[in-house]
Amino acid sequence: MLKTEALKAEIRRLCKEKDAIILAHYYTIGDIQDIADFVGDSLALARKAAETDAKIMVMCGVHFMAETCKLLSPDKMVLCPDLEAGCSLADSCKAEDLKKFKEEHPGYQVISYVNTTAAVKALTDVVVTSGNAKKVVDQLPKDAKLIFGPDYNLGNYINEVTGREMLLWNGGCHVHERFSVEKIIELKKQYPEAVVMAHLECKAPVLAAADVKGSTATMLNYAQQSDKKQFIVATEAGILHEMQRTCPDKEFIPVPPEISESGLECSCNECQYMKMNTLEKVYNCLMNENPQIEIDPEIAKEAVKPIERMLELS
Numbered sequence: 001m002l003k004t005e006a007l008k009a010e011i012r013r014l015c016k017e018k019d020a021i022i023l024a025h026y027y028t029i030g031d032i033q034d035i036a037d038f039v040g041d042s043l044a045l046a047r048k049a050a051e052t053d054a055k056i057m058v059m060c061g062v063h064f065m066a067e068t069c070k071l072l073s074p075d076k077m078v079l080c081p082d083l084e085a086g087c088s089l090a091d092s093c094k095a096e097d098l099k100k101f102k103e104e105h106p107g108y109q110v111i112s113y114v115n116t117t118a119a120v121k122a123l124t125d126v127v128v129t130s131g132n133a134k135k136v137v138d139q140l141p142k143d144a145k146l147i148f149g150p151d152y153n154l155g156n157y158i159n160e161v162t163g164r165e166m167l168l169w170n171g172g173c174h175v176h177e178r179f180s181v182e183k184i185i186e187l188k189k190q191y192p193e194a195v196v197m198a199h200l201e202c203k204a205p206v207l208a209a210a211d212v213k214g215s216t217a218t219m220l221n222y223a224q225q226s227d228k229k230q231f232i233v234a235t236e237a238g239i240l241h242e243m244q245r246t247c248p249d250k251e252f253i254p255v256p257p258e259i260s261e262s263g264l265e266c267s268c269n270e271c272q273y274m275k276m277n278t279l280e281k282v283y284n285c286l287m288n289e290n291p292q293i294e295i296d297p298e299i300a301k302e303a304v305k306p307i308e309r310m311l312e313l314s
């Protein structure tokens with residue numbers, strides 16, 4: 001087995017040889033972020049990749065992110081280091097359940113968070129991200145009947161800031177659901193000067209306790225531009241790698257989960273799906289050009305439409 005640095009060098013060599021790029025989500029391990037061509041959130045990565053001439057893209061994130069990449073670059077080879085890297089939020093909305101819900105609510109438009117499968121996007125009128133959801137919803141007719149899914153917390157926040165009464169799907173991300181106000185209060189006592197930042201997938205009381213609420217990109221930009229020195233961060237702890245890299249003179253404190261997966265106390269909140277991406281798997285998938293992402297052409301045709309609509313509205 002190659003040592004870490006040798007493995008990183010081999011991956012970069014393979015990228016050059018095969019005209020491939022590595023896309024790394026902010027929540028992947030630092031070693032993967034370090035060798036990536038682009039680091040970002042899921043939609044930004046898919047859009048960046050679509051702008052390049054690379055023949056192969058390796059999406060280091062979770063399965064729906066690789067699908068989004070393929071939707072925006074249908075003629076490219078999209079590799080996914082581990083097809084089992086799923087997402088509790090995407091899993092909380094199955095296409096067949098959404099189809100039934102739509103049938104029960106005729107006349108409603110469906111707004112879906114980008115954290116959904118291609119099959120769910122194919123049943124959607126407009127896709128949103130946590131960064132543009134408010135802007136997109138604000139542009140829809142005031143009397144439009146809207147279903148928002150699958151993230152309940154994000155939908156609830158958007159209802160609050162837009163004054164809408166969208167019907168909310170009761171889904172959520174198990175990582176962001178684990179944050180609690182109590183842990184934030186404890187950290188605030190230790191770091192009274194720190195700015196509290198929380199992702200919009202967190203529960204309403206956590207968002208109410210935050211000074212800055214938004215997407216990963218919002219939090220990152222805020223940290224980079226702020227003259228504050230300490231930040232308490234309530235999102236998946238992988239983002240701290242990019243925060244620390246771009247703000248070396250600042251301190252970032254991850255909020256621990258209320259209860260960890262193992263039931264033991266731990267200092268940060270991690271997504272086990274994101275952490276399924278390893279250097280070895282990146283190397284193997286590039287070497288073997290497998291596993292590749294394929295999407296049923298009929299589903300892909302419908303799934304790309306609500307993404308294009310989002311891009312028009314945002």
Ligand code: SF4
Nearest residue numbers: 087088089173175271
């Ligand atoms: S952090 Fe949550 S929303 Fe993001 S991939 Fe993991 S389970 Fe899905």
